[in-house]
Amino acid sequence: MTAYIIRRLFQLVIVLIGVTFITFMMLKLVPGDPAVALAGKGATQQRIEFVRHERGLDRPFYVQYYKYVTRLLHGDLGESLYTGLPVRDMITQAAPVTIQLAVAAVLIEMLGIPLGVYSALRQYSFWDTTLTTLALIIWGIPVFVLGYFAMYIFGLKLNLLPIGGAGLPYILWILPSSWESFTYLILPALTLGIIEVAYISYMQRASMLEVSRSDFIRTARAKGLSERKVIWGHGFKNAVIPVMTIAGIDLGALIGGAIITETVFSRPGIGLMIYHAIGQRDIAVIAGGVLFATFFFVFANLLVDLGYAWVDPRVRLED
Secondary structure, three states, rough: OOHHHHHHHHHEEEEEHHHHHHHHHHHHEEEHHHHHHHHHHOOOOOHHHHHHHOOOOOHHHHHHHHHHHHHHHHOOEOOOOOOOHHHHHHHHHHHHHHHHHHHHHHHHOOOOOHHHHHHHHHOOOHHHHHHHHHHHHHHOOOHHHHHHHHHHHHHHHHHOOOOOOOOOOOOOOOOEHHHHHHHHHHHHHHHHHHHHHHHHHHHHHHHHHHHOOHHHHHHEEEEHOOHHHHHHHHHHHHHHHHHHHHHHHHHHHHHHHHHHHHHHHHOOHHHHHHHHHHHHOOHHHHHHHHHHHHHHHHHHHHHHHHHHHHHHHOOOOOO
């Protein structure tokens, strides 16, 4: 187990370096010159050249990348081209907002597991057909469409919940400090989580149906075990493993997916930070935000892998 964790952490370092290189390369290929925007509207060519040189934007790609990686190895993520603030401080301020949203969305997403099991145990029944149909419909709705619909109904029409902001401060970095703070989380979390509920329930249903047809399930019934023990003691543990993989990936992916949700609901998190930085071609901020999302994604998958051994003792991570 320890050797496995060390290998994964070593892989994480390689992945992070690769992500920074790809991010830098993509931003260099995108048309536009950040020096022009930094110089201001109507700036002379001399002013633009001065800004470009001052910010180091006139240096070759490999020089800029080498300088960034060197600082990164010392824990320095650089400074924003536009605000001059340290990127590390910007991420520290924005991260709780995004982590809170991602964790809340995953907790909502877990509702899909019992719904999927219930649907599988009543295959082809009215409830199975209804749940499966609803899952397919909700799964096909874009996040921003669902978000604007939720804002219109619960925020503007019914005036029940706030439609923007984050409701600072937090307890233990991510927990809402009051009911008012919690209300700012409800709509974004439901918007991001309910689509994943549909996906998880559909996948859990398929996995449960596949496991229920396995030989070991028929053997367990032949031994005279109760249906409850067959389903929950034998079937569920095997059927939930693929769903754990999806949930773990989603926990990391929701950090990236929060860009849309945070933009719609104006939540000052990593997603909104990256969104603004992309428009400004603020390389240091984009790279820092992507690094954070990548780290969270890989770490979430590591937790899922460790969870395999807990759910199914047959899994050996050292192999």
